[in-house]
Amino acid sequence: MSTVVVAAAYGGPEHLEVREVDVAAPGPGEVTLEVRAAGINPIDVKSYSGMMSTDESELPKRLGLEVAGVVTAVGDDAVGPSGPIAVGDEVVGYRVTGGYAATLNAPASSVFPKPPSLSWEQAAGMSLTGVTAYHLLEATGVSEGDVVLVHGVAGGVGLSAAQLALGRGATVIGTAAEHRHETLRGYGIVPVVYGAGLADRVRTAAPDGVDVALDTIGTDEAVDVSIELAPLDRIATVAAFGRGDTGIKLLGGGPGADPGTEIREGARLVIAELAGRGELDVVVSRTFPLAEAADAHRFVIEGHAGGKVVLLP
Template sequence: MPHAIEYDAFGDPEVLEFREIERETPGAGQVLVEVRAVGVNPIDWKIRSGRRASGAITAPRRIGSDAAGVVIAVGDGVGDWVIGDEVIVSGAKGAYATEVLAPAAKLARKPAALGWETAAALPIPVATAHQVLTSLGVSEGDTFLLHGGSGAVGQAAIQLARRLGATIIATASEPNHARVRELGAIPISYGPGLADRVRAVAPNGVDVALDGAGTDEAIEVSKQLVADPDRIGTIVLGARAAELGIRAWSGGNPIPLTPEEQQLRIDAVPLAADLAANGEFDVEIAARYPLAEAADAHRQSEAGELRGKIILVP
């Protein structure tokens, strides 16, 4: 029988339980995927802990949205996928499982050269980075300030912005400077004096900024250095975007993504998958845990001490 991680109440990682579940049958527009790897994202533990509003829990709740695996059943009206296809899963409900139902419209084909773990690590980071860079209009010749350059979204944003022809300045802790530089950005340390350090490496100014750190410093420095508030965005402090006078996507933002923004996120996954399969996009795997040890994975993700992605393996 299949298994999944479920929880019955908000709380610490200990609420996560590895349970046997009934095998599901895909409905119209759905496929059932046998999971080979799962991507852990910060939004997972924010919802599990109750830090991000998600409605009352009235039945056992599953967790996770990103995975990679093999199609094992297909629902009505699904013409693009057949049993045996290797796929990348985005936007699923309950991806922390050995099998998961997924919306067929959000699947991407996994290139044969792409490993399962790398494939599962892609969806939320690359979807967020691609959509936000497009929404902010990052383009050739721009100087782009990125707060939080060493996380999974930050690493994706650096690589995609570099392909757009932007000059990227990315904040990171000193031990992560080499990684940020390797990906194509100019690394600088956050902390007191950040604005002056940015000015020193960008004497002609900063055109656009993205907050992936969620700190007051990130917002204040961005507003000091970027003249147009429409070119400052956050993916962490969405609930405060109106108060701050900047743009936001997700991150608690009460304004939902537009259909165009949703489509940008869907389009990003096959784009990045092909680049990664060709060695043109790098995904850093920080740690791997068995699916049954999802609680330990959440503890490590919440600690914020790892660089890159945490993966669960069924």
């Protein structure tokens, strides 16, 4: 048996329930994980909010795309992207289905070694934001010498994108609330406040112009300022899916977007290596017990977490 969290109905966090379910032995190409931590992402909230689907046949809906844990059983041909998987391995799972759980069966193809230097919480929270950020950089060709504008740089995807861009030798200007600026400067990011006059503030910070603009928040301000300042073919968003008529790149799981499946799958090991070497900081802002998933989702919905939110079984 395993304790799991499900969305029993569409709507808000009040519909999240803790249940006990059977866990079968892993089949061919599967492994069983004892979950030590499960990352929460905004897409988890959206998946049962009603904005993506209201198909009653999908209920109850299991939640959670990324976990970290220990392998407790393996099926035949349990080979991950880094090679064969064995009982006792400390691993990361991404993408998985139903990661909000104490025990979980996952495809071996989604499981790879946990960087020893990372905590369980960090390991569970690095993958989705990391591969999304990597996709943004690859799609816009960020390279040494570029000036990159990141909208929402204090968020999970934004901070990962900024760090990856800095690692490639780019200069990063990022929009964030003023109380985040001192922390952002510590990473080498040039912070600017969003809101009226944003384009002028960015011009002041980047007098020679902006080469790339990456939107992680989806506001009209982010898109409009990006179009004003950067070449259209080097602007990408993972949130403003309704602005595809502008000609900017739409990336991710939204309508009309490029999912970048191969790029993101390949990025998993890159992100793990960088995080393991301390070249990509994974910020965990708060943890909640698995049974308090509803409260954790309310915290995420507030939108000011300032880092990853993680569940602990």
